[in-house]
Amino acid sequence: MNSPHAPHAAIALLAHRIPFVSPNPIPSPPSQESLNPTLPFVTVTYAQSLDGFIALPDRRPLTISCSESFAMTHVMRTMHDAILVGVGTVLGDDPRLTSREDILGVEGVAAVKRARGEPDGAGLHHPRPVVVDSTLTKFPYQTSRLMGHPRGKPIVLTTTRYSQERRTTLESLGVEVVVCADSRDGADGDTAQVDLSDGFCKLHAHFGIRTIMVEGGARIIGSLLRRRKSSTDKSEQLVAPQLVVVTVAPTFVGNGVKVIELTGESKVVGGSEGLVQLADVEYRQFGRDMVVVAGVKMS
Numbered sequence: 150m151n152s153p154h155a156p157h158a159a160i161a162l163l164a165h166r167i168p169f170v171s172p173n174p175i176p177s178p179p180s181q182e183s184l185n186p187t188l189p190f191v192t193v194t195y196a197q198s199l200d201g202f203i204a205l206p207d208r209r210p211l212t213i214s215c216s217e218s219f220a221m222t223h224v225m226r227t228m229h230d231a232i233l234v235g236v237g238t239v240l241g242d243d244p245r246l247t248s249r250e251d252i253l254g255v256e257g258v259a260a261v262k263r264a265r266g267e268p269d270g271a272g273l274h275h276p277r278p279v280v281v282d283s284t285l286t287k288f289p290y291q292t293s294r295l296m297g298h299p300r301g302k303p304i305v306l307t308t309t310r311y312s313q314e315r316r317t318t319l320e321s322l323g324v325e326v327v328v329c330a331d332s333r334d335g336a337d338g339d340t341a342q343v344d345l346s347d348g349f350c351k352l353h354a355h356f357g358i359r360t361i362m363v364e365g366g367a368r369i370i371g372s373l374l375r376r377r378k379s380s381t382d383k384s385e386q387l388v389a390p391q392l393v394v395v396t397v398a399p400t401f402v403g404n405g406v407k408v409i410e411l412t413g414e415s416k417v418v419g420g421s422e423g424l425v426q427l428a429d430v431e432y433r434q435f436g437r438d439m440v441v442v443a444g445v446k447m448s
C-alpha cells in the first residue's frame with residue numbers, strides 16, 4: 150500500500166466503527182454503546198513491536214509505526230472529539246496530539262474533510278487534548294507542547310487529592326481542571342488514581358465530548374484493558390473501551406514497556422482472565438504494519 154492511499158484505507162476501515170465522524174448524525178450507528186447519552190464512545194489505540202513493546206526501557210519513546218500506519222493514527226485523531234493521554238506520556242514524549250496535514254498529505258486531508266462532511270476550505274479537525282494527572286503536580290505546564298494546542302489549552306482530569314496551588318496556577322493559564330472520583334484500580338497500587346469512567350462521563354457532561362481516543366501510555370491503556378468496576382457506577386462495562394485499534398510493527402525490541410504488565414495476584418491467574426475480551430476483529434495491512442481493529446465484548 151502506498152502512503153497516499155493510507156488515509157483512504159483508514160477512513161474505509163474506521164468510519165463505520167467510530168460514531169460522530171461527521172458533524173451530522175451518521176445514518177446507522179455501529180453499536181448500541183454509541184447511543185449511550187452520558188458515556189462517550191472510547192477508542193483505545195497504541196502501536197507495539199512484534200514482541201509486544203510500546204516503549205524502550207526507562208519509558209523512553211520508540212518510533213514503531215511506519216508512515217502508512219501513522220497516517221491511519223492521524224485519520225483516527227480527526228475522527229474523535231478528544232484525545233487522552235496519561236501524564237507519563239506527556240513527561241516522556243512531550244506529544245503534540247494534533248491531526249497533521251504533513252502526515253495525511255493533501256489528498257488525505259481532503260478525504261478526511263469529505264468524510265466529516267466539511268467543506269474543502271475548512272481547517273483540519275484536531276481533537277481536544279485531555280491529560281490524566283492524579284495530583285496535578287506532574288503535568289509540565291511550563292514546557293509541554295500541549296499548552297500551544299490549536300484546540301485550546303488541555304483539560305486535565307485529576308483526583309480529590311489534587312494540589313490546590315497547582316490547580317490555581319493551571320486555571321490561571323486557561324487549563325480546565327476536572328476533579329474525578331478516586332479509583333484504586335490504576336497502576337499505582339494503593340495510591341488513588343483517576344476513575345476513568347467518571348472522567349469520561351464528566352468530559353461528556355461538561356464539554357460535550359462524544360468520542361475519545363485514548364492514545365497512551367502504558368498505565369492508562371493497561372487500566373482500560375482490565376475489567377474494572379467503576380466506583381460511581383457498579384457496572385463493569387462502564388470502564389471498558391468500545392473500540393481497540395492496535396498497530397503491530399514487524400520489529401523486535403527485546404525489552405521495554407508493555408501495555409499489560411501482570412503483577413501479584415493477576416500474574417498467578419495469567420491467561421486473559423481479568424482482561425477485556427475482543428469481538429468483531431478485523432485486520433488490515435498499512436505499509437509494513439498490521440493494524441488490528443476490534444470491539445470489546447460487554448458481557
Ligand SMILES: NC(=O)C1=CN([C@@H]2O[C@H](COP(=O)(O)OP(=O)(O)OC[C@H]3O[C@@H](n4cnc5c(N)ncnc54)[C@H](O)[C@@H]3O)[C@@H](O)[C@H]2O)C=CC1
Nearest residue numbers: 195196204208235237238335342343365366367368369372
Ligand atoms: N507506542 C505507543 O503507541 C505509545 C507509547 N507510549 C509510551 O508509554 C510510556 C508512558 O506510559 P506510562 O509511563 O505508563 O504513563 P501514562 O501516560 O499511562 O500515565 C500514567 C500516569 O497517569 C496516572 N493515572 C491516573 N489515573 C490513572 C488510572 N486510572 N490508570 C492509570 N494511570 C493513571 C498514573 O498515576 C501515572 O502517573 C512512554 O514510554 C511512552 O513513550 C505512550 C503512548 C503511545
Ligand SMILES: Nc1nc(O)c(N)c(N[C@@H]2O[C@H](COP(=O)(O)O)[C@@H](O)[C@H]2O)n1
Nearest residue numbers: 196211212213214242244245246247365
Ligand atoms: N501510532 C503511534 N506509533 C508510534 O510508533 C508511536 N511512538 C506513537 N506514539 C504516540 O504518539 C504521541 C506523539 O504524538 P505527536 O506526534 O507528538 O502528536 C506519543 O505521545 C504517543 O502517544 N504512536
